[in-house]
Structure formats: structure tokens, C-alpha cells
Amino acid sequence: MKVLEGIRVLDLSIAMSGPFAAMKLADLGADVVKVEPLAGEWQRHASAGGAQGNEVNASFLSLNRNKRSISVDLKNDEGIAAVHRLVETADVFLQNYRPGVAARLGVDYETLRAIKPDLVYVSVSGYGETGPYAQRPGQDVLLQAMSGALFSAGRPGEAPSPAPFFLVDAFAAYSAFEGAMAALFHRLRTGEGQLVQVNMLDAIIAAQMQEISVHTVGGVPQTRSEHIHAHSYIRAPYGVFPTSDGYLALSFAEPAVLAEALDEPRLAGLDAERDGFTRRDLISGLVEEHLRRGTTDHWLEKLAAAGIWCGPVYDYDALLRDPQVEHNQSFVSYDHPTEGRVTTPGFPFRLTATPQSVERPAPRNGEHTREVLRDLGFTRDDIRRLEKEGVVHAAPAGDA
Template sequence: MTILKGYTVLDCSIAMAGPLAAQRLGDLGADVIKIEPVNGEWQRHTAAGDAKGNEINVSFLSLNRNKRSLAIDLKSDEGHKIIRQLVAKSDVFIQNYRAGVADRLGVDYDTLAAINPNLVYVSMSGFGETGPYVKRPGQDLLLQAMSGAMLSAGRKGEAPQAAGQYLVDAVTAYSAFEGALAALLHRERTGEGQKVEVNMLDAITTLQMQELSVFTVGGVPQTRSDEPHAHSYIRAPYGTFKTRNGYIAIAMPDFDGLSRALDAPALSGLDVDQAGWTDRDQTFAMVREAVVKFNTDDVLKRLEAEGVWSGPVYSYADLVADPQIAHNQTFVEYDHPTEGRVKTPGFPIRFGRTPSSIRYGAPLTGEHTDDILKDLGVSEQDIQSLADTGVIGRREK
């Protein structure tokens, strides 16, 4: 038995953050019903990296496993009636609509809580549901830029670089996932449902608990340097360095060990405070000039022998092939009816008694419409009528 078996989640979210949060609940066994327009959710038609599939693109495929698809027109009276029926028997409702949309569609918290007071309602937004930025677009790069984190890395005077992943979307998804689980635990103890609000700005801000406390409590400003330090609040050398045939990362080493590993006598005996903070550009440059004389494998072996914290800079190909990744079973593989054999990151939390599982891959648009409506007691004749009038979309079997 999986942890959330018997729970029903209505996923009315789009793009990445909401669908990923709902997918995590599905990975733990919840019956996740993806509520999407009759012609499919927006992400079905737009893939990161232009990674098209056969019938489902890779972006949608990666964010919507362990879900059933109900394709329905929420603006129709019949469609809204069906949603109310589903809400009455559901445990969690997730939405990340723009401000005001949930109210216009009649799926705001007050309306749904009146139908089902035990409902856990997760509302996700870019900046919060009220306040001066409520109408701003909640987009990952824009929130990364606003978070302050970009100005903690890289060279002084150069344009800050964004993270190489959809960082804000991901941390917001996990915040919503945690919020839903916590609210379900509260409901188990008290019988009370509640509204859970998560926004991208708070999620990426609170992720920087340590860094922002250094600024707000310690009063230490962000100061980028001429050399490309990986973090303004960590002493040199700290960052990535070019070798003869690639790149490596070095983190906060002992200078004597670093000196021996790199055959660089000038690094021996350096004062940590002086070299690491006051003269960190000079220190970084000295290490850069020493590292580039070695091949990647050779220098990593030398650094490891001296106990210097270091490691390779991986490509995605390197990561997927890594033996620890294989040992951890970080990636999962399964067969999809239209996309073939799928290999994708799995669920990252291990449970001794209640492991996660993949019961089915990302659904085709309206693939489960008939089954979901039959669960509600809708007759085959009425289902056909709803399809004929465009209220629902269905996948002919």
C-alpha cells in the first residue's frame, strides 16, 4: 500500500510548478485527476528544448505521470457541475491560475470549501494573491533575477547568470507538495480542511535561508569579484576551473594540501582570512593558472589524495551514466503506450515500508474522461451527449 492510496487530487494547474507538485502526490499513490481544456493543457503544445514526442512532448511527459486526464470545458454549466461533483469526493485541489481566474471559473477556495469543508486547497501564484505585484507574470527567470541570488556568483561587472535549471519552478513545486502533505496531516488529526497558499517569490527567497541571514543579521553585503567565484559568501578558492581537457570544481581547500596537489609552492602557508577573503581574486587566479596544466582525471586524483574537496563538472550525459546515480536508482524506466521506453528522474525520497511507484505515464488528452465520469455515475448516453456538445474531450479506445 502506497502512502496516499485512497486520496484523490484534482490538478487544475499548468506549466511546471503545479503539475510537478501534483505528480509527486501521484508518485505516492494518490489518484491524481488532471483537469485540462478539451484541446489539452498548454504545456502539451510547447516543449522545453523543442523536445517533441510522438503524441506527448517531453516536457508534458516529464511532469504528468501517475495522472488521469479529464478534458473538460470549465466555462460550461455542465462542466462546472462535473467539477463540483469531483470536488465533493476529493481530498486535494491544486491550481496556479492567474489572479482572479479561479473566482471567474467558480473554483475559488470559498466556493469549493462550501461543497467540501474537508478539502485541502493548494493555491499557487507568482508573487502572492494580494499585494502590489499580484498581476505580474510568475516566470522562473524573472523570479531568479528578483531573488538576489544571481548577484552572489560570477564576475564583477559582467551580467549575472541564471541557474541552468528551472530552479524557482522546482522549489515552488516542492513547497506546494510539502504544504499539501502537511495540510493532509492536519486534517487527519482534526478533520479540518484548509487553504494552502504558495508563491514563487517566497519559495525562492526562503530557499536562501543562510545567505539572506548573513546579509540581514550579519550585515555582510554581496560583493562580486573580478574572478568568477561561485558564491560571494564563501572564501576563495571556490568555483570551477579549466583543466587541459575539461573542468573541475574546487571548494574551500586547505592551502597546503592544494599546494602539494597542484605543484604550486606559492599556495603553501597562505593565511585563510587574507588569501580567502581579502586577496580572493589573486588566490583564485593562482589556482586557475595551476589547474590548467593538468588533465581532469589526473588533477582530481591528486586533489583527492590530499583530501581537497573537488569533483568533476558533469554534462547531463555524464550524470546519467554515473555509477552512484545507477546505484541509487535515481532514474526510473517504464513503457509508455505512445512514447515507448521512457527514462526519467524518479521520486527522490525513499520510504522503507511505502515506496513510490509509477502506475502509468503521462496521459493523452482526455484519455480517462470516460472512466472518471463513470466513477461519478454518469451514464454512457450522457457521456456521449457531453462529448457531442463539446463539454468534454475524450480519447476513443
């Protein structure tokens, strides 16, 4: 038996943060029913990085394993009635509409709490449910830019560089997952449901717990460096440095140890904690000058032998081939009915007694519409009529 077996989650979210949170619940055994519009969630049809599938694109596949799909017109009275009937059987409801949309559709917390008083309702927004920015688009790079993080690295005068992945979406997803689990635990002890509100802005602020506290508590300003340095609140050298044939990551090296490894006497008398901050550019500049003279493999071997923390800089192909990644089984592969063999990142934590697994591939749009409606007591004739009238969509009979 899996940890969340017997828990039903209704996932009405789109894009990344909501679907990712719901998938984490599904991976732990929850019955996650993805409620989609008749044409399917838009991310089914929007290619991520140009990775267009046969019927389902890579981004959708990566965020929706272990779910069932029901396709319903929420603007139709019978459609919303069917969803309300589904809410009666649910434990968790998750949505990431812009503030006000859920109420217009009749799936806001107050409406659904009247149907299911012990419901855990998770609402994910960009900036919060209320306030001056409530209606702004909660897009990842916009929130990275607003978060303050981008001025903790890079060179003065250069444009800040955002993270090359959806960092804020990921932190919001983990926050929504944590909130849902905490509220389920509270319900287990008290029988009470509750509203869980998550916003992307607070999630990325909380993720910078150490950095922002150095500023607010310690009064230390963010200071960008003229030379390579990846984090304004960590002593030099710290970051990714070029070698003669590639790049190398370097972290927390003692200047005296570096002086010997690089044969650079100018580093020998420097103090790590004092000069590592006050003479950051000098240290980083000298390290960069020397590392350019040798290959990555040469420096990895020499620096590691001296006890200096260093490592390779991978692209995705190299990551997939890494022996530790293979040992950890960091990726999962499964067969999809239209996309063939699918490989995606796996599970970030492991449970020894109740391990996670891929039980279902990402569903086709409406693949489980008939199955879910039958579970709710709809007759075959009822379902046929709803399909004919365009209230629900079901995958072709041979595929459902």
C-alpha cells in the same frame, strides 16, 4: 498500501510548479485526476528544448506520470457542474492560475469549501495572491533575477547568469507539496480543511535562508570576484575551474594543502578562514593558473589523494553513465502508448515500507474522462451527450 492511497487530488495546474507538486503526491499513491481543457494542457503541445514527441512532448511526460486525465470545458455550466461533483470526492485541490482566474471559473477556495468543507486547497502564484505584483507573470528567470541570488556569483561588470534549469518552479513545487502534506496531516488530526497559499517569490527567497541571513544578520554585502568564484559567501577557492582538457569543480580546499598539491608556495602561508575571504581573487587566480596546466583526470586523482574536495563537471550524457547514479537508480523508465520508452528523473526520496513506483505513464488528454465520470455516477448516455455537445473530451474509444 502506499502512503497516500485513498487520497484524491484534483490537479488543475499548468506548466511546471503545480504539475510537479501534484506528481509528487501521485508518486506517493494519491489518485491524481488532472483536469484539462478540451484541447489539453498547453504544455502537451509546447516542446521543451525542441523535444517534440509523437503526441506528447517531453516536458509534459516528465511532470505528469501516475495521473489520470479528464478533459472538461470549465466555461460551460455543465462542465463546471461536473468538476464541482468531482470536488465532492476530493481531498486536495491544486491550481496555479493567475490571481482572480479561479474565481471567474468558479473553482476558487470559498466556492469549493462550500461544496467540500474539509478540502485542502493549494493555490500557487508567482508573487502572491494580492499586492502590487500579483498580476505579473510568474516566470522562472524573472523571479531568479528578482530574488537577489544572481549577484552572489560571477565577475563585476559581467551580466549575472541565471541557473540553467527552472530553479524557482522546482522550489515552488516542493513548497506546494510540503504545504499539501502538512494540511492533510492537520486535517487527519482535526477534520478541518484549509487554504494553502504558495508563491514562487517567497519560495526562492526561503531557499536562500543562509545567504540572505548572512546579509541581514551579519551585514555582509554580496561581493563578486574578478576571478572564478561560485558563491560570494563561501571562501576561496570555490567553483568550476578549467583544466587543459575540460573542467573541474573545487570546494573548501585549505590553502596550505593546495600549496603542496599544486606546488605553489604563495598559497602556503594563507589562512583559510581569513584569507579565504579577504584574498579571494589571489587564491582563485593561482588555482586557475595551475589547473589549466593538467588534465581533469590528473587533477582529480592528485587532489583527491591530498584530501581536497573535488569532482568532475558532467553534461547529461555523462550524468546518465555515472556509476553512482546507476547504483541509486536515479532515473525511472516506462513504456508510453504513443511516445515509446520514456526515461525521466525518478524519486528524490525513498520510503522503505511504501516505495514509490510508476503505475501510470503520463496520460493522454482525456484518457480517463469516461472512467472518472462513470465513477461519479454519470451514465453512458450522459457521457456520450456531454462529448457530443463539447462539454468534455475523451480519448478515442480504443485508447481510453
